[in-house]
Structures are given as C-alpha cells and as structure tokens.
Amino acid sequence: MAAPLLDRQILERLERLTIRWQQSFRGLVGGHNISRYAGPGQEFLDHRNFHQGDDLRAVNWRAFMRLEKLFLKMFQVEPRTPIRLLLDSSSSMTASPEPGAGSKFDYARKLAAALTYVGLVRHDSILLQPFHEKLDDSHLASGGRHRFGPVNDFLSALEPGGRTSYFEMVRQFISAYQKPGLLILVSDFLDDGEVLKPLQYLADFGHELMLVQVWTDSDRSPNLKGDVTLTDAESGGSLEISLDEATCQAYTEEFDRYAGAIENLALRSGGRYAGFSTSVPLEEAIFSALNQAGADLQRAPRSA
Numbered sequence: 001m002a003a004p005l006l007d008r009q010i011l012e013r014l015e016r017l018t019i020r021w022q023q024s025f026r027g028l029v030g031g032h033n034i035s036r037y038a039g040p041g042q043e044f045l046d047h048r049n050f051h052q053g054d055d056l057r058a059v060n061w062r063a064f065m066r067l068e069k070l071f072l073k074m075f076q077v078e079p080r081t082p083i084r085l086l087l088d089s090s091s092s093m094t095a096s097p098e099p100g101a102g103s104k105f106d107y108a109r110k111l112a113a114a115l116t117y118v119g120l121v122r123h124d125s126i127l128l129q130p131f132h133e134k135l136d137d138s139h140l141a142s143g144g145r146h147r148f149g150p151v152n153d154f155l156s157a158l159e160p161g162g163r164t165s166y167f168e169m170v171r172q173f174i175s176a177y178q179k180p181g182l183l184i185l186v187s188d189f190l191d192d193g194e195v196l197k198p199l200q201y202l203a204d205f206g207h208e209l210m211l212v213q214v215w216t217d218s219d220r221s222p223n224l225k226g227d228v229t230l231t232d233a234e235s236g237g238s239l240e241i242s243l244d245e246a247t248c249q250a251y252t253e254e255f256d257r258y259a260g261a262i263e264n265l266a267l268r269s270g271g272r273y274a275g276f277s278t279s280v281p282l283e284e285a286i287f288s289a290l291n292q293a294g295a296d297l298q299r300a301p302r303s304a
Helices: 008-014 061-067 104-121 145-157 166-176 196-204 245-268 282-292
Strands: 017-019 036-038 043-049 071-076 083-088 126-131 139-141 182-187 208-215 226-231 238-243 272-277 297-299
Touching: 008 104, 008 282, 017 104, 061 071, 083 104, 104 126, 104 139, 104 145, 104 182, 104 208, 104 282, 126 145, 126 166, 139 145, 166 196, 196 208, 196 245, 208 245, 238 245, 245 272, 272 282
Parallel strands: 083 126, 083 182, 182 208, 208 272
Antiparallel strands: 017 297, 036 071, 043 071, 126 139, 226 238
C-alpha cells in the first residue's frame, strides 16, 4: 500500500463537506445534490404533511399511532449525476517551486484525493481520469469512505509525463463520456495549443465545469534576471531570452489575463473556477481558497 496522500486530520475535516453541482441534468436524478421524495431512500431528511394522492407506503405509521396525524417520510435521492475528475498528468506538471520540493502534480493529486474522499463520504461515485495529450487509464471510486485506499494507491502510482493537447484530450473525452455531468478539471492549463476552445466544447456538450488551476510562484512571477535559457518541460525546446524587471512584470500581467480568461469561461458557461499557487498550504486550498473562489465545496447537511 502506498503512503497516504492525506493525513488523518485532513480526512476528518473533509467528512464535513460535500461536493455540489448547479445544473439539473436531463434524464438524471440529482441537480443541486439534494432532491427530496417520499418513499425508500438512502438518507432520511424530514417529514411533511400527508396530502391526498400521496403514496401510503411512505407514511410514518409510528408517528400516526402517537399523534393521529399522517406524515410522509422524506428521503434524499441518491444522485446519479456522473462526477468525473480530469487530472493533468503532463510533463508541465512536474515543475516544483524549488529543488526537492513537491511538484505541481504532487499538489494536484492531493487536491484530487481530497475531492474524491469528499465524494466517497457522501456515497457519490467519482471517475478519476488522468490525461496528457490523451486519456490515460482511469479509476472509478465508489462504495463509501472505506474504498479510499484504492484511490490513494491509484493516485500515488501515477507518473507525470508527455505533452499536453487539450484539443485531442477533449475529443477523446467527449467520445468516451457522452452522458453530461459534473466535470472537475485540475490542471495548470498550460498548452502550446488552444485551451479555451476545447474547454468551451466541454461546456457546449452539457458538462458543468469546475476548473481548478494550480501553478508555482515561478510560473506566474519568474524570479530571473539577465540572459537566460528557458527549456520547455514537454517539448524539450529551448528559448534564449533577456529578462529584466519590466519584462517579468509584463509576463505576470499576461499570466493573470490568461487565468482570468479561464475563469470567465467557467463562469460564463455556468461553472466555477478556483486558481492558486502551490505555495498555498493544502488545507487552506481545500477549506478556504476553493470556497472563496466559488468552487462551492460546502458543508454537508446534517442527517436527521
């Protein structure tokens, strides 16, 4: 068994959260996660008064014996909306803030582990789908929190590598997963080719996007001066360039514009966006930054 990606303290805090989605997907149970109905279900929510035409099988007969009034038991429908988590495993994710420190990929897979654990606690099923220029082998996480061990092992065994191609990846994804659902995408969104158009295709095909962008501080604000040689982590190509303070400032501004364009795409299509540096402590990213950015990872409702 692989070493735990998340410590016990974080897992205990994650048990109080739930993943929510905004859309109601045609032909699927779910929508805003909580859907109430009368009859057998997974989780008791509440009672309501009986009305003519209601199903007598849902009546709380014990309450009737005590109160001589008819009440219906309301349950939470088990959501069947597909939840899929796309995890960027390309070579660009191998960048780290400093030698010996964890990489963007290490950070991203811990975020993926946290989000998957939240889903398992709420008995959701989440498909973990690593990708670079194509879709890699996936893992379906389901069955409750006790099935988190295989998730931990799957994510721990992943090795980042290869080039990024959002166009090719999205083409394969739309072909493989035609039923729309909640799509969580954890990536640095760095690609020599187009990124925004493929993401828009995902939204146009009915998927609700939750885009989580991670970067190192040097990705956004390079701490370099003078004549330097930059090497592309994916293609191996190099570029000689002269950097000064003004050039670095212009680069940071362009990076922020790009991140803003990704955020605007997510919000415009009815989705959500969260972006932060790997210098942000993992717990802060999970319990604060995601919520503040509108990712809507919220406290779970208490059971009755």
